[in-house]
Amino acid sequence: MSAAMPRATATAAAPRDPLLEEITGPTPGQMLRRRIFGHQGFLIGTITLLVLLAIALVAPLIAPHDPYAQDLMSRMERPVFMGGDWDHVLGTDHLGRDYLSRLIYGARVSLLIGGVAALISGLIGTAMGVAAGYFGGRVDMVVTFLINVRLAMPVTLVALAVVAVLGGSLEVVIGVLGLLLWDRFAVVMRASTLQVRGREYVAAARAIGCSTPRILLTEILPNILNALIVVVTLEMAHAILLEAALSFLGLGVQPPTPSWGLMVSEGKNMMLFEPWLVLIPGAVLFVLVLAINLMGDGLRDVTAPENRS
Amino acid sequence: MNRYLLGTAVAALTLSAGGAFADKSDDTLRVAFTKELESVDSYYNSAREGVVLQRAIWDGLIYRDPVTNEYVGNLATSWEWIDDTTLELKLREGVSFHNGEPFNADDVVYTVNFVADEANGAVTQNNVNWMESAEKIDDYTVRIHTKAPYPAAIEYLSGPVSMYPNEYYAEVGPTGMGTAPIGTGPYKVVSVDPGKHFVLEANTEYHDGPKGQPEIGRIDIRTIPEVNTQLAELFNGTLDLIWQVPSDQAERIEQMGDFVVSNESTMRVGYLAMDAAGRSGADNPFTDLKVRQAVNHALDRETLVDALLKGKSTPIHTACFPSQFGCAQDVTEYEYDPEKAKALLAEAGYPDGFKTEFYAYRDREFAEAIASYLNAVGIETDFKMLQYSALRDLNMKGEVPISFQTWGSFSVNDASAMVSQFFKHGELDDARDDEVLADLDIADSSTDPAVRKEHYALALQRIADQAYWAPMFSYNTNYVFTDEVSYAPTADEVLRFHEMSWK
Amino acid sequence: MTDKPLLSVRGLTIDIPVASGTLHAVRGIDFELMKGETLCIVGESGSGKSLTSLALMGLLGGRISRRASRADFDGTDLIAASNRQMRRLRGARMAMIFQEPMTSLNPAYTIGDQLIEALLLHKKVGRAAARDRAVALLEKVGITSAASRLGQYPHQLSGGLRQRVMIAMALMCEPDLLIADEPTTALDVTIQAQILRLLVDLQREMNMAMILITHDLGVVARIADKVAVMYAGELVETGPAADIFNAPTHPYTRGLINCIPVPGKTARGAKLGTIPGIVPSLVGEVTGCPFRTRCSEAVPACRGEIPVRTRHAGRQRILCVHEDGQRAASEVPA
Amino acid sequence: MLRFILRRLGLAVLVALTVSFISFSLLFLSGDPAIAIAGEGANENDIAAIRKLYGFDRPMLLQYWDWLSSALRFDFGESYYFRLPVADLIADRLSVTMILGVCGISFALLLAVPLGVLAAIRPNSIIDRVALFLSVAGQAMPSFWFGLILIVVFSINLRWLPASGAESWRHFILPTIVLGYYAMPAIMRLTRAGMLEVLSADYVRTARAKGAPEGLVLFKHALRNAIIPVVSLAAVQMGFMLGGSIVVESIFALHGAGYLAWESIGRNDLPTVQALILVFSLFYIVFTFLADVLNAWLDPRMRSS
Amino acid sequence: MSDAPVLELRNVTKTYTVKQGMFGEPKPLTAINDVSLKLGRGEVLGLVGESGCGKSTLAKVLLGLEAPSSGEVLVDGERLDGQDRRKLARRIQPIFQDPYSSLNPRKSIADIVSLPLRVHKVGDAASRDRAVREILDIVGLPARVMNTYPSQMSGGQRQRVAIARALIMKPEIVICDEPTSALDVSVQSQILNLLGDLRQEFGLTYLFISHNLAVVEHLATRVAVMYLGRIVEEASVGELFDTPRHPYSVALLSSVLTPEPGRGVPDTQLGAVFPNPIDPPSGCHFHPRCARAMPHCAQVAPRPLPTPEGHVECHLYDDSRGRAVA
DSSP, X not given: OOOOSOOOOOOSSSOXXXXXXXXXXOOHHHHHHHHHHTOHHHHHHHHHHHXXXXXXXXXXXXXXXXXXXXXXXXTTOOOGGGTOOGGGTTOBOTTSOBHHHHHHHHHHHHHHHHHHHHHHHHHHHHHHHHHHHHHOHHHHHHHHHXXXXXXXXXXXXXXXXXXXXXXXXXXXXXHHHHHHTTHHHHHHHHHHHHHXXXXXXXXXXXXXXXXXXXXXXXXXXXXXXXXXXXXXXXXXXXXXXXXXXXXXTTOSSOTTSOOHHHHHHHHHTTTTTOTHHHHHHHHHHHHHHHHHHHHHHHXXXXXXXXXXX | OTTSHHHHHHHHHHHHHHHHTOSTTTTEEEEEEXXXXXXXXXXXXXXXHHHHHHHHHOOBSEEEOTTTOOEEESSEEEEEEEETTEEEEEEOSSOBXXXXXXXXXXXXXXXXXXXXXXXXXXXXXXXXXXXXXXXXXETTEEEXXXXXXXXXXXXXXXXXXXXXXXXXXXXXXXXXXXXXXXXXXXXXXXXEETTTEXXXXXXXXXXXXXXXXXXXXXEEEEEOOOHHHHHHHHHHTSOSEXXXXXXXXXXXXXXXXXXXXXXXXXXXXXXXXXXXXXXXXXXXXXXXXXXXHHHHHHXXXXXXXXXXXXXXXXXXXXSSOTTSBTOOOOSOOOOOOHHHHHHHHHHTTOTTOEEEEEEESSOHHHHHHHHHHHHHTTEEEEEEEOOHHHHHHHHHTTOOSEEEEEEOGGGOOBGGGTHHHHSSSXXXXXXXXXXXXXXXXHHHHOSOHHHHXXXXXXXXXXXXXXXXXXXXXXXXXXXXXETTEEOOXXXXXXXXXXXXEEX | OOSSOSEEEEEEEEEEEETTEEEEEEEEEEEEEOTXXXXXXXXXXXXXXXXXXXXXXXXXXXXXEXXXXXXXXXXXXXXXXXXXHHHHHBTTTEEEEOSOTTTSSOTTSOHHHHHHHHHHTTSOOOHHHHHHHHHHHHHHTTOSSHHHHTTOOGGGSOHHHHHHHHHHHHHTTOOSEEEEESTTTTSOHHHHHHHXXXXXXXXXXHTOEEEEEESOHHHHHHHOSEEEEEETTEEEEEEEHHHHHHSOOSHHHHHHHHHSOOTTTSOTTOOOOOOOSOOOOOBSOOOSOTTGGGOTTOOGGGGSOOOEXXXXXXXXXXXXXXXXXXXXXXXXXX | OHHHHHHHHHHHHHHXXXXXXXXXXXXXXXXXXXXXXXXXXXXXXXXXXXXXXXXXXXXXXXXXXXXXXXXXXXXXXXXXXXXXXXXXXXXXHHHHHHHHHHHHHHHHHHHHHHHHHHHHHSTTSHHHHHHHHHHHHHHHSOHHHHHHHHIIIIIIISOOSOSSOOSSGGGGHHHHHHHHHHHHHHHHHHHHHHHHHHHXXXXXXXXXXXXXXXXXXXXXXXXXXXXXXXHXXXXXXXXXXXXXXXXXXHHTTOOOHHHHHHHHHXXXXXXXXXXXXXXXXXXXXXXXXXHHHHHHHHOHHHHOO | OOSSEEEXXXXXXXXXXXXXXXXXXXXXXXXXXXEEEEEETTOEEEEEOOTTSSHXXXXXXXXXXXXXXXXXXXXXXXXXXXXXXXXXXXXXXXXXXXXXXXXXXXXXXXXXXXXXXXXXXXXXXHXXXXXXXXXXXXXXXXXXXXXXXXXXXOHHHHHHHHHHHHHTTOOSEEEEESXXXXXXXXXXXXXXXXXXXXXXXXXXXXXXXXXXXXXXXXXXSEEEEEETTEEEEEEEHHHHXXXXXXXXXXXXXXXXXXXXXXXXXXXXXXXXXXXXXXXXOSSSTTGGXXXXXXXXXXXXXXXXXXXXXXXXEOGGGOGXXXXXXX
């Protein structure tokens, strides 16, 4: 064995030569951390999302009123910055319920819908995409066909039809969105898997004798995780917006659930007269989706192997 | 409150909206419908918009004055019951259809026989299936045979039963009539863009009937589904009249003072239907009278009316609209008393309340408020908003424990148009009360008004006592139009173009 | 050939801003090139050789900065020249071919289109004349039935053919200088020899100067007039090819030559020479000899200023603290 | 080539059939259409009569087969609601949707492609940031909200443009902006990403090394290649727009196919919904096919044999 | 040469179906065409040829990553297919070309190197840890790299990790698929030295695939020259490099550029066009590029002819067909 590598011999006394660093790069974790803290959009998005998540989690603690308590005699009171009183900081809705409390509880609904719908569609789409990408051949043909069928189906219409039949409820909306939004997962995961499958470490794992599930779980999945997370955020935002659109059309989550989409929808009839009814939930919805998108975009940049900066 | 962007915008534009954009100048009244009308043929739609067009395009044999509720002749000049099931009518002479076809007995016979035949599939069967047939006596005399004694016949003949030209209708059928309608009415149809756009023109040769001569030359009706868009167009001056405006908006427009806002009651009644017969399961809480009474006590009808419906709505305690013939008002009333409601629930074995599906198909806002009242006494609602047809489907299968329903009686001013629709053991009857059925059978078929009144009262009392329903309120509707339009809306939710004029 | 060099570069420096600071990719390199002469810049990956060529062509990306005390191409200052001036030079007087023939041609256009464009951009000739020249050049680079090839798309050609097309394209305007950046690395050995032969023949025929950038000492030995050995952004040794191969002086050059098995010289299965360690990071301030960490001749002085030493009457220059690239027995290893 | 097209067509037909079958089964479960036909005021006698008349009591597969066999002859039956042939109804409504779709996608492309190109030329510049902001905002902006705002500003406040209807080109401006802005972000991002990738491609460097001026490099050499995935995306978006313009059509009272589909769902107007779903899926299939053809024209690698 | 071959290919053919372009019809591509090959214990068989000749496919077949379309692969006389892939994995291990792609970037070096042990359930955590340290030391990496990730390492270091992974199960055969072609020359020589040392230390058998003939000559004991799916010549390294027989071998050898200034660039006398493997030339696949092609080369495929230390497939040496050796 030749002295192929100089064994590290630097003693504490000798000043370390700055050029003598065999293992140069930072660990992937360090790299990620460095990129994360260098990415404004990602930070802003993530922090906003975390704040909203925290609000959702502790909603009962911070909501000033019962979000379901109706008072028909004090309907549509204006928020405090428009001359309302401090009892209802953001005013009341068309049934006299406290707007701020409903907004706070609404964060739960939107996040739940976005999260669970993305989870369901993610599971379906990832399973299909990974299977198609890894096994190829007939499996790929079937999955590609299913993706085509799904893409050819007008998603909004089908969602509307299903909700119209089953009646809107949190479960139904989440289920419908979850079952409809898997296409992007399948497409992206298929492409990513195809790419990763060709890497030599997968061939090496097979040559070592790893079983297929082991290869899928330990070699493929960790390496398509980045793409997966990005799609999760995109689909989460997509699901939240679709729920809002369904609610606008009257076929989303049903009252008295305080969904932001529903609040926009309920306030929209008065938007020419009391614009804040729509502006406030619309703005939080916008902020939430914006935050998720910023985070998703950021993740894409942060985790991209060939990071631009 | 003009400090805010949109508020300012609305206020600023309405200041100038008054004259500049109104269409008095070209004698065209621009109206918006919210809903796409399925077919203009009045026997093939069940929509309010259809009734509006029907009153403009066609005439009935008889006419009920919307204000005095008196029956006067329209296409018929006189009528008379020959026996319990035969009505003889003398027809007006010299009337012709918009296409020039003269109106005579043949038209009546053809129209009645066509629509009364179930096979022709008129969608408003209820309006026509009481007629057996029509018979021509001479050119201007006809007899209409009813299947059974039918005292409400005059009301129907003055309402939904319009007269069609026999030759034209035979040729084009309902589809042709739907796209190029021909009638005798005050307005002729210029164009029909199905569901989207209807243009009417005053019938200059309109006969001298009780409706009077049309004054506005042209009516231009567009379908605009979004209320905000309708308002935008109204403020913009590109619409002259909108109707069915929700009360909150109507209130604000009225405050602005630039438009005429007119509120009128309608015959539509909102109520909760409960599954007393246990069709959705024998263990259904609503089979218990105390639960149903609790529901009735849980609702604050006054506040609902004052805060949400507003206008000329009133709290309702009967299973019919007060102005309807036979709609007795002295029945058991349930005052708003949540404590009593809770007590009743406890008595019924639900001290902690229970959970139930709660269905609705329209007026989500009202339904939500109602659900909230139920929640307050411990009835936890799983809110389900369905399309009408889907809910109706469930209803007919008996799978609905409690639902928020409404019924407009087709503006027929007779209790049979409401209570008899739901309590005669049909598929929609969740009460299945034989006593009620017996009374309604007598009331519906008797020709003696006193007998009818008595038995409707008995039925309604029983319904109220048993709390089969929780009747809540009557609806109202708001008409908003520019101050150049002169119009006095009536209480039956029908726009009558022939009664409108420019100021 | 005149005495005046066609290309003369002094102190070329290239800096790349990176996340953790500035990458001093090329640090003050000097070289010159006569008309018709072939200079090979040889070095391992990351040594800065490709950047050097791109810097000469003015094709470095926007964020990469370059400077030089002198960068004269036949009277034009390549650093100070305007975009417009550079554009006139590029493709017309200095042309370049790249490593990856598979991706260096635009997949959306026929090769004829791309060849003709190269001429039309600089010469006022008609399309027909340009086409004729394209055909002539394709034949010259050894492509049969050239006329019919003009209508083909790059993906229809093999890598070797594409590289020939690239060469033809570079020669459309008869440039004075051809820069070839690893032109044969991506090709098979048999094709590599053919392409190199072609380049050498064409260069002679057209009396072109050529800068060939490669990591392959075999290629260098066979075609270079002059060799510049690049390591970590510096030219550690420059000189005539024969001198460098027969008497490599800089420790790095010697190490490099010892690394490759030479049929007939290296015994089969015998140990090859190695250069231990890895190329240092050039981010941040770089002082001293960058090779010192891998150098068997390193002494403490290697951390300081490194003198330029000329040998063989100035024909050969090395960057080393040792006069002849070797540590005297008395010196203490670093 | 011919076999390829045939296979592709076969696949398209299979996709369309599957979609139509899925939607048929879905709608079959959606309650009794007889009730929908009878309308809100009908009693159960009316409904029973209608159920028998239309044959809704037969098994689903039989009904599907009937529907399919007449659909193949472009006979989609009669709308339960309008009592008009569905084919006529859709033809009437489709024109508005098509105009809207074409305008929307054109607007999106006209906005997105130049922005994407500019952003890619100068990454991290002001333009890039503006483009990114526009696209992020576009992705997060509920279109119903955006539409209503535009009406308030441009119809009510400024009175520049009509709020609803389809009478003239001016009526289409606001809906086009709303619909187009919805599709813009994805196209912009793809253009930007594609341009960034292409601009660092070797052949772009080759073009520069030839001395090609920057304009030529950008538009002839780079954009041509970067636009290829954008074409596919635009086709897909266009397909979605035709079916997905429900909200926009309802806000601007454009009686197009998307709005018709939505309303028809509510009315249980099965023949119309069924035909529309088929039409929309066919649109998607046709557009993606056209995009493939266009791509083959743009990218010679795809058409080689 | 040792007695029984440790690895043997018998008439192995591998055919793929490939689609050309979007509109193209799928066509069969014969990547390996009826190849028979023996690998004796302790040998280093160099496999050379141009890209696309089937070298890498051959490696995949040997590793069990691809099943041959026909023919059989024998390891120690046992048929390979049908055997448990895991059993095979203990005897044959690969080293791939691209050290950037052959290590899972998400795993630490310790994980990567210990994976074979874990898959085959060898030892416990502590013994695995020991084994990893040991093998890392053998390939010349300090133990502290165990907790680092591939992205932190240089190409040469990564290739050492790949070698460590391949050797930790102490396989008999290592398939080296262009193990140094992605590396710089200074690193290449380190890896070549290492491979040489390891071979002696562990008595390994290598199949060494490379396009670099100088490297092959340096390391191999036998050489097989592949052209379009066929082994056109096989010989001991001395025989092949001293007296190449097949014109293609001759051309390959002549194209090697040794660092000898002044010798100029050789003329390989090979035609420029590498044929399309989907549509290979008739007869001898090499005839269109062959400087010494004869008329019947285009019609008849040559048969394998024995040579002193191997075989050659060329009409030039086929006396039975009336052609004398030139």
